[in-house]
Amino acid sequence: MSLVDTRTPDPKKFIKGATGDWEMVIGLEIHAQITSESKLFSGSSTKFGNAPNSNVSFVDAAMPGMLPTINQECVRQAVRTGLGLKAKINNRSIFDRKNYFYPDLPQGYQISQFKDPIVGEGIVYLDMGKDGEVEIGIERLHLEQDAGKSIHDQHPNMSFIDLNRSGVALMEIVSKPDIRSSEEARTYIAKIRTILRYLGTCDGNMEQGSLRADINVSVRAPGGEFGTRCEIKNVNSMRFAVAAIEYEARRQIDILEDGGKIDQETRLFDSKSGKTRSMRSKEEAHDYRYFPDPDLLPLEFDDEFVAALAKDLPELPDEKHDRFVNEYSITSYDASVLISSRSNADFFENVAKGRDGKLSANWVINEFFGRLAKEELDVSNSPISAKQLGGIIDLISSSDISGKIAKDLFEIVWGEGGDPADIVEKRSMKQVSDTGAIEKMIDDIISANPEQVEKVKLKPQLIGWFVGQVMKASQGKANPQAVNKILKEKLGL
Amino acid sequence: MSDLIKLSLADIQKGLKAKKFSASEVTSAYLNEIDAANPKLNAYVSIENEQALSMAKASDEKLAKGEGGALEGVPLGIKDLFATKGAHTQAGSHILDGFKPEYESFITNNLWQDGAVMLGKLNMDEFAMGSSNETSYYGAVINPHRASGSNKDLVPGGSSGGSAAAVSAFLCAGATATDTGGSIRQPAAFTGTVGIKPTYGRCSRWGVVAFASSLDQAGPITRTVEDSALMLASMAGFDRLDSTSVDLAVPDFAAAIERGVKGLRIGVPKEYRMDGMPDEIEKLWQQGLAWLKDEGAIIKDISLPHTKYALPAYYIVAPAEASSNLARYDGVKYGLRVNGDSIDEMYENTRAAGFGAEVQRRVLIGTYVLSAGYYDAYYVKAQKVRTLIKRDFETVFNDGIDAILTPATPSAAFGVNDQEMKADPVKMYLNDIFTVTVNMAGLPAIAVPAGKDNAGLPLGLQLIGKPFDEETLFAAGRVIERSAGLDFTPKKWW
Structure with missing residues (x-):
């Protein structure tokens, strides 16, 4: 992916530093859990909140000899989402294995899409209110498996593993580095969530982890070369996203202004302290040894398949x-x-x-x-x-x-x-539009308040006092337009 | 009753139907033979006496009612790579210690549905990695054949060494096996048995412990071509749970065996004529061509120009896939766990203790060739070679060739604990020189015993067929079997 700057620097978004202005550059990877009955490659339920390890098949537990089988519904959901993002749908995509060891990753690899994703480039429009509409590029959307969950607080020196989420289908939606403020990032996440919910392809529940974001942040002199980025992993609320970006940008600016340089690394946002901290450096980064998963054929469908989904899009x-x-x-x-x-x-x-x-x-x-x-x-x-x-x-x-x-x-x-x-x-709440009744009330008020009548002739805005009196007399039911009209006639205004 | 164990699959069935003997009797005969022979041959890693007898009893009940499937009452041995519910399934490895799956592989399930009886699980090279069955955690399998006048132990080949030895020594009527680079055909050739690796996609891989997913394919090892056809017919079939399984009807393979070879065009690839190939192999090859020609086949010289790259490319692709496939054996979920002070240490301890040297070597090679910076130079290039190898075959088949005849192995069985091969793993890998190309191309191939070397050891010929044309292989294989007319029964020394 070559980085292209699509935005004109906007001074309103600049961050003041000791040495001058800075501009944030942000790109997001949103992980959205696909709404489906069963997992991406197995028949297990995706239901949230079931007892630990109750939604686990032999495939999810990576038993010897088990094979993945693609869930067609997840494919349809991904294509629908791609259409919703006005993106290029790839009629042929490939599942790859992303290899790493972790106890909640039973296969020792995650099945994902690396070089050939199911959805290519698209566009999302953000309504930034007074600042108008902003166009954010989508780089790609790919299908992948979720991992299980490690639980570290149940035993003094052991961790527990819950595989209910293992193998659940995710869409990873990768934006281009087109976002220039935390507010735009927040609006972008909200917009993606709205689109997903409209399509019914993801429930968008950030608290339950159905939608979470990895946020890439770098800073630069306005309009300058892209800086070195840091990736903030697994942010699960829009509020945290804003806080994490603001903190991270300021941290990077402080380092750069002190003459330091940014290390490309993966960071975590601690919502309690409001800070990000290093998780692993580039040197410690995993070599995922991606290669096409030989258990799965390339995922192929024809234009009619896409057209049928497009036709039924809401x-x-x-x-x-x-x-x-x-x-x-x-x-x-x-x-x-x-x-x-x-x-x-x-x-x-x-x-x-x-x-x-x-x-x-x-x-x-x-x-x-x-x-x-x-x-x-x-x-x-x-x-x-x-x-x-x-x-x-x-x-x-x-x-x-x-x-x-x-x-x-x-x-x-x-x-x-x-x-x-x-x-x-x-309850007799109808307003009185009967001009006779209103006239009678007005006549009574005029005759009872000759001083006010004199004053209003000099200061016409005092008519409001007469309106108030009529409304009071009518218990608020007199038609205000009719009251105004008759008052004006009677008072000769 | 010891004659019962010598019957072919077809004859067992005839005898059962005619009530000459019962399935329980045949099964017991085999179990007795296994008891006597296994301490010497080490073909079985697990003998399932109770299950075998109860399955046989069930078969007898069906047969009594005139019912029963295509393999009703036929006692089989199952390679330890196949998941068999509630029974030993460890892929010949220490790392799967105590593992008994809660599921049955598609293939074994097919066999049981057809009435076959499981005698036990067969020894194999660990995770099917090896050509001599010496990498098994359960120790080497000994070839029932010995050179005449010698009492030296020979290997049965690998990785399906237990399957080949058990079939050859009459410890089962037939056996399941798997072939990733030659693991059915080479042991079949070393033991005088028939082994077919069907077209990739013909047999489901579901429930078969994976070695290299894009190359693994199951098939039977049997004593005759007819038995091979009968067993494959039961094993094969479309499985929607294996995405690489092909949705094609399974032909009546047995109906093809006596079809003959008249008018078939048999290709002879010049690239398979290796320097330093023993005369006996060359002579056998010529003999095989002559037999086919005598029965009306047309012999054609052909070229498969990328053959020489097949073995090196195979030893990139297979370990690459294996390194990923074997990542799941991490001590977390099942099998062996050797604890450590951290999760990483637990992984290291478990995998160091659980995997043997050959498996570790291949995991390391595979990890290396997939690493950043090496991927393009190794894995991507090997895949390109693979495409070229496939194209070589497509070209000759498009030119009208119906099947290709080659030697199955570059030699007869060698000795157990061969120091030369131990010192240089590549020497061991060269055993697969004639067989790996077939896996790389996904084609079917059969190894048929065709002759004997000077020491009386079996030698095999290999027939390679067009995709999903196993029938031609059975027909041509039968001609070779019949023309050779040899008895490959090992001289009993155990």
Whole structure:
């Protein structure tokens, strides 16, 4: 892989050093566990949380004479992901053995793809808000086996091994070194996760280890030659990714500014101290002795296989975003918030179908998502349905209730459930649009407050006080537009 | 009853069907013979008396009801490389001490489904690495054949030395074996037995302990060509659990054996005429060609120009794969563990104690040729050679050659503990000079006993066939067997 700089240095992202500005260069390898019933090369279950060593077949335990058999579903998932990353799908790829000794690696090698991965170059777009859209290159995606787990805290001088994860299918998604800040890295991980979740190819649960990242960080003079990189292994949260990158960049800058040089090495991030520490140097690096796995034939499929998967691909976040902006006339920012997950986007669409897009977006984002977040809920276990929220919006649109009443109504529906229109009806929450009734209230207020009437003629913005009085008199149910209109007429404003 | 052990597979079946004797009787006869002979020949590493008798009893019950598979009641020996459920499976190695798998290899399962009886597990070179069966943790196997007038122990060849010796000495009716560079054909030639290495992909490797995955292929060793056809028919077949297994119907091999060779074009590769090859081998080769010609075959000189690179390339590819395949024997999960103060020390202690010298040598060679900086010069180059070797064969087959006749080995069996070979492993490796090319090309080949050297020791000829054309090999092999008309029964000295 030859390194190409695709980015224009952006002073906003520079890090101040004692000797001048520095720029980070970041590339990520994301390991995403494929959503599949069984492992990459065996029929064992991939279920998380089972008792140790209960998801283990003879193949996973590397019993003598056992052979791997490719799981076609994992191949389909990898191709779907490649399509989601707008990447080149390789109709012929090769499984290689990566050889090293470790107790939780029963075969003594990991089956991976080295020279000929299943997916080649692709692109991911990041919406960086005010800074606009950033394009991050994907170098490749390959299939590989996960290792088991070593457990070191169960016995004073022995380690225990759990092979449940041994052989589970992973996709390693390798980015090009196109990322220039920890925030971009965070957004990149989030974007990859969103795409994977849309596709249903990885559940993206970082806490359970279904998604983790190896982060390559180097620093350089802005726009200069690429520096020597360090790889931070196995970062399993976005927050840690940001912290690890910030720490690591600063560490490298300090070394360089002290006249030192960076040793290419593998490092670990300690989330307690917030620091990275050396795991092994380049000299200690394993010689993995990659060679094609003779137990497996080259993985081959035809264009029709890919076309069939492409045909059934769901709408992806970028496309959904653009459609939302066009179809519902909402802002790009709102669209980005709404598409953050497929279920959120679906909820919005169910609310917005046949209704005012902007109003729907406001209500879904501010009231609904806001409330979900506060209660630590999500769409799947929300007490309020899209139909109910749509009902509330209908009542606003028909001027049956004001925005303020709508918020009260939202509280009622959230807490008690029920049909919004029925609730409004039964609890007499409808706003008064009957001009006769409003006129009567206004007349009463005008005649009771002659001083205010004089003042408002000099200072028209005092009309707000009259509006307040009318709303008070109507218990908030008077239609604010009608109130304003009649007040203006009566006060001669 | 000792005559029972001399029957061919086909005759055992006929006798069983005609109720001349029972499967239990045949099995007992073999078990008795093993008891008597094994202390001397060391062909078996594990004798499964109880299992054998209960399988035989089950066969008798089926036969009584007029049922039974293609090999019902036929007692077989199984190379220790095949996983056999609940029974000794150690690949002739110390590192698999006490290992008894919870699974049955595809091939042995096929044999049991067809009614065959397992007598026990057969000795072999450790992890199938060797040409003399002297690298076994369980000690050398002794060839039942001796030079006339000599009482010197000879090797049975390897790595399937136990299989060849057991078949030759009537310690089983037939045996499974495996061939990575000649491990079926060379021992067959050394013991006057028939050994076929089928086309790569014909027999599933599932449950066969791996040596070099791209070269390993199982096959039978038997006393006759007909028995070979019968046994292979049962062993072969598509297995979806082996990705390199080929989904092709298994032909009725036995139906092909009397097909003859009339009109077949037999190639004679000039590159197989080695300097310093004994006259007896050259004479045998010419004799074989004459027999085939007499029965109507057309003899053609051919060239396989890359033959001379086959052995060096083989000794890169096979150890490379082996170094990776044997990484799983690390003391963590099963078999031998020799503790140490750290995990690395435990690995080192276990593997140093568990692997013999030849296995260690090949693991080291394999690790070396795959290392960064050497990979391209060795492994990649060897793979290119392999492609050229394959192309050599494709060219001659495309030119109309149906099969190729060569010697099976450059000599007859040599002595146990041969000092020259001990001092120079390459001398030992040269035993495979005529056989490795076939594995590199993935082709089928059969070794058929065809003559004897001056000392009365068996010599074999090798027939190499087109991919998945084992039938032609059985037909031509049968012509050689019939034309030679020799009795390869060893003179009993044990």
